[in-house]
Amino acid sequence: MAYDIQAVGEAQGPAEPTDVTAAVALKQIEGKSPWVLAVRRLRRDRASMICLGVIILIVACAAGAPIFAELTGHGNMQQFTNTGLSPAGQPVGPNGTFLLGTDDLGRDLLVRIAYGARISLFVGVVATAVTVIGAPLSDWRPATSAA
Numbered sequence: 001m002a003y004d005i006q007a008v009g010e011a012q013g014p015a016e017p018t019d020v021t022a023a024v025a026l027k028q029i030e031g032k033s034p035w036v037l038a039v040r041r042l043r044r045d046r047a048s049m050i051c052l053g054v055i056i057l058i059v060a061c062a063a064g065a066p067i068f069a070e071l072t073g074h075g076n077m078q079q080f081t082n083t084g085l086s087p088a089g090q091p092v093g094p095n096g097t098f099l100l101g102t103d104d105l106g107r108d109l110l111v112r113i114a115y116g117a118r119i120s121l122f123v124g125v126v127a128t129a130v131t132v133i134g135a136p137l138s139d140w141r142p143a144t145s146a147a
Helices: 020-026 034-044 046-063 065-072 109-138
Strands: none
Touching: 034 046, 046 065, 046 109, 065 109
């Protein structure tokens, strides 16, 4: 960066930038919070964006579990012994009626997976909340008065 030695002591306006480094130096420095820095870094990372998409897909499936049940006409615990099992008693594979097939009792796997995701997400959120609240409380000790 070049300085104008003759201009020292004179009151003058901002110097005209002559190159990129001078323009960057003249730009006012702005502070960024750790959250802003973290979000910018995560948005540039391709793997984190793919993981975010998968998490959003799982949450959408869990939230839409009753919609899946309504669209397919199959309940979470409803057994289809006539159509969900083969004549030999084996589960039916994926077809037009059961998009992911059935289990050993003739229940629709798509609906069961969607409802299972709800339970898994609930357990994960509760466990995280207990950890976040419990960790600071484990170090807490009541004040003792010196009498």
